[in-house]
Amino acid sequence: MAKTLKEAPITTANARSKLGEGEYARRLDAEAAVWYRKGKRGGVWFARWRNKGHGANYKQAPIGPANDVNDKPAEGLFTFLQAERLARHIVEQARQEAKAAADGPPLTVRLAIEAYIADRDARESRRKGREVRSDAGQRLSRYVTGQDKRGKQQAVPAAPLADVTLHTLKESDLLTWLAGLPGAVKATTKQRLVNDLKAALNATYAANRDRLDATLPAIIKHGLKKPGNGHHDGDDVASVARDNQILTDAQVGLLISVAQEIDAEQGWDGDLYRLVVVLAATGARFSQIARMRVGDVQRSQGRLLVPVSRKGKGGKSGSTPVPVGKDVLDALLPSTTGRKNDEPLLERWRHKQVTGEIGKWEKTDRGAWHSPSELQRTWDAMRERAGMPDVIPYALRHSSIVRGIRANLPIRLVAALHDTSVAMIERHYGRFIADGLDELAARAVVPLVPQDSGARVVPLRN
Known part of the structure; x- marks a missing residue:
């Protein structure tokens, strides 16, 4: 097409008025052109092209009637520039579809x-x-x-x-x-x-x-x-x-106490209590806590190693050391004593229904926690007893982050301890950061203006 196509002056209405009846073209590329067909009653535009690498047959598609009066846009009529733009779009779309069909079933x-x-x-x-x-x-x-x-x-x-x-x-x-x-x-x-x-x-x-x-x-x-x-x-x-899920230290302590009570009443053997303690002490996500191992409890260093989150791109590995108190380490003693380092730190009993007895279940074996849904029913009972009907398990994470901010820890450290970014901390907890900065700034304020003690000031002579 590039060697045989003869271009004609069709870019203006005046130039087209001097042409006789027939078809005239202007090249778009080596394999495509916008065409003008002039008849007795006026002219029309159409596109003609060949899909590169997909056969030698030419294809064409109509564009619309030409504006042969002037070169201004008019309703229902197309100038050369408008026709050229539409022709390029038609050709590009057709070539994309041809390529997609040749490469296999279209990707949707x-x-x-x-x-x-x-x-x-x-x-x-x-x-x-x-x-x-x-x-x-x-x-x-x-x-x-x-x-x-x-x-x-x-x-x-x-x-x-x-x-x-x-x-x-x-x-x-x-x-x-x-x-x-x-x-x-x-x-x-x-x-x-x-x-x-x-x-x-x-x-x-x-x-x-x-x-x-x-x-x-x-x-x-x-x-x-x-x-x-x-x-x-x-x-x-x-x-x-x-903001609605930020708990005070007293409220966190109440939830832990309630967890311990329900744990004893429902026969959790300490599993529920220890899970809530670790969630509150580390502020980690449930998915991270569930992957902790016995060896992640480092009693001599006073810390827990929390596996990094699997959120985001790339394969992340490693753990974040999180300092905890002796009370937390003592609560975890039953989970670490006499157990191998590679065993799951936090486990729970599995149950099955007793054959022939409706509503009666028995313990079968123990294993790691799998999903937050395993906690949901018991959590509902916990928050009802604690008098906090709207609190969610993730509130323990929110509260841990705000606790670090209020303790004036560097924001980068708070982010690192909770396996998140500084930007995320600033975005969702900005109000608490501002409050902490106000407190720091207030401590730096010193009296500068002399105070009048009530006595008359007498200037001294040299």
Whole structure:
């Protein structure tokens, strides 16, 4: 096409008026052109191209009638510049679709999510030693790919976003999906959902860069901005929730005492009590506490080694040393005495129903805690007895962070002890940082203005 195409003066209405009936072209690239066909009643624009590497046949698509009166935009008519822009868009989209078809089945948002869910489910199953379904899979199925009727749960239809192909994905597709999420979805749930979808799309792009456009990561980034950055006030809601969960030392002590009481009443053999003690003393996440080993208790150094979180990118390993008091170390003595260093520090009994007796259960074996859901029913009883109906287990983490801030520890140290970032501390606990700085600044204030003692000041002569 590049060697035989003869270009014609079709860029202005005046130039086109001097042409006879027929077809005339202006090249877009070596394999594509915008064409002008002039007839007795006027002219029309169309695009003609050949997909590189996908056959020698030319394809064409209509654009619309030409504005042969002047070179100004008019409703229903197209100037040369408008026709050229539309022709480029038509050709680019057609070539992308041809390339995607040649490379195999088109990659869709649904396929990206299914691959991501399979990976997450496998990872969680390896960690827990049994087949489990990840939280990410539940969220993405409910709000993107849809799910069948399961027990009392009604079937949920898939969102339109699920069937969008990745080579045609636009920011508007993602923004429309975000805007369509139910208003009842909690801000924290919405943020986790966005993070999961972003991870799924980015993982598919990383594995198929030769098939997808290089602009896709930017589309994902800007289409899935963090909730609160122009989409809704999710961050503000999350911050208020944290403020409502800051407990005093007395309240933390009350929760520990209540845990000890319920532990004895329900036959936990100290397992519940020790779990709550470690959560309160370290401020760590449940997933970190559950992975602690007997050897992580370093009594001589007065500290616990808390495994780093698995949040974020890359394979993180190691532990964070967290100083604790003798009372905490004493509470953990039954879990460390006579046990091997590589055994789980915190365990709990497993139960099975007694055959033939409804409502009666018996202890079978012991094992590590798996999920925060194992604590939920007992936690409800704890907060009811403690008179704190709204408190959640994560409040122990919030309170530990604020306790460090109020003790005027460096923010970097508070972040390190709780395996998070300085930016996250400043973002969610900024008010407590400001209060602490005010107290420090107040201590530096000294009297500067002389005080009148009531006596007359007599100047001395030289």
